[in-house]
């Protein structure tokens with residue numbers, strides 16, 4: 001943590017001064033952290049024919065996507081909007097994989113028209129693509145029945161998951177592909193998000209590699225994203241060097257048996273951006289309640305939904321008094337729901353020992369770069385925050401603050 005004169009700093013700039021310059025609530029991203037994470041992952045996969053796709057759902061700001069393009073990454077997109085954002089960020093269409101889930105026919109057509117490869121996740125979608133685009137190359141998402149993730153909502157493998165084609169239905173996939181002369185260029189999986197146990201990845205990777213044996217002429221295998229980051233101090237960071245090496249070794253052995261040097265793809269989102277992002281909010285009121293000291297701020301789950309939605313923990317810092325006398329406090333948002341507290345778990349409010357907050361102070365919520373702004377909403381007709389990117393001690397506005405005139409129609 002970067003602290004100067006008891007002030008919390010992001011990329012060399014005081015958080016409070018960022019709020020003074022750009023207003024609050026404000027998302028701030030530290031570009032250096034993104035690039036460090038990107039380079040770590042690129043270096044970790046020793047198998048040479050590899051590609052890292054940035055799963056841009058984690059943060060779809062075009063300027064952030066450009067950073068990952070500069071780092072040599074490609075894109076996993078899940079909607080026409082994300083495909084559009086990727087093209088706007090300068091990615092070539094052939095470097096974008098369009099992973100669909102319950103997409104409309106029009107959405108699939110949009111992807112095909114833009115020249116991106118479609119990653120189908122149901123037999124009916126596969127049939128649709130075959131009937132309308134016989135002979136096309138595509139990717140097929142498989143559900144390997146391996147379950148992992150930080151919360152039920154983000155577990156995307158296993159029998160309860162709506163994602164992918166069950167790995168037992170491979171014969172049907174091949175039949176439909178044959179019927180429509182489709183080329184299955186790759187198979188794909190994504191088992192869940194926020195995974196901190198490397199063995200879960202390896203388990204799913206082995207199931208997918210077993211499934212891959214049933215397909216001839218594959219060009220790539222995409223193992224999805226899901227690498228977690230520690231949100232709590234006691235959580236252990238996943239050793240991506242060790243994981244990358246293990247994946248590379250398994251993959252190399254598979255390629256030898258398959259007699260082709262396929263491309264190895266992974267598509268992380270959270271790992272690349274989570275720790276680079278901060279949500280800065282200003283304290284608007286303080287209330288001494290019977291059970292809690294409520295520190296009210298000018299933001300809420302409309303801007304960072306993870307605590308309210310999953311009971312997620314985010315570290316919180318008193319940005320203009322990092323070290324001070326600590327009291328137990330609850331940080332609350334400004335929305336009309338009791339669940340709108342940033343210090344909570346799934347059961348309810350969990351007070352934290354933090355330096356005493358007063359009106360006008362700045363609250364910094366850490367690890368907010370992934371699934372923060374990209375999951376923001378317009379609930380209570382409150383505009384979404386501005387976004388700022390910090391690099392080499394300079395801050396640049398990368399998304400203007402919305403106005404109520406823009407959001408109310």
Ligand SMILES: Cc1ncc(COP(=O)(O)O)c(C=O)c1O
Pocket residue numbers: 055057058076099156190192193194195224225226227228267268269270271370
């Ligand atoms: C298909 C797919 N790929 C990649 C990801 C990225 O996951 P993470 O941000 O956990 O790396 C997701 C997240 O939900 C996903 O659905």
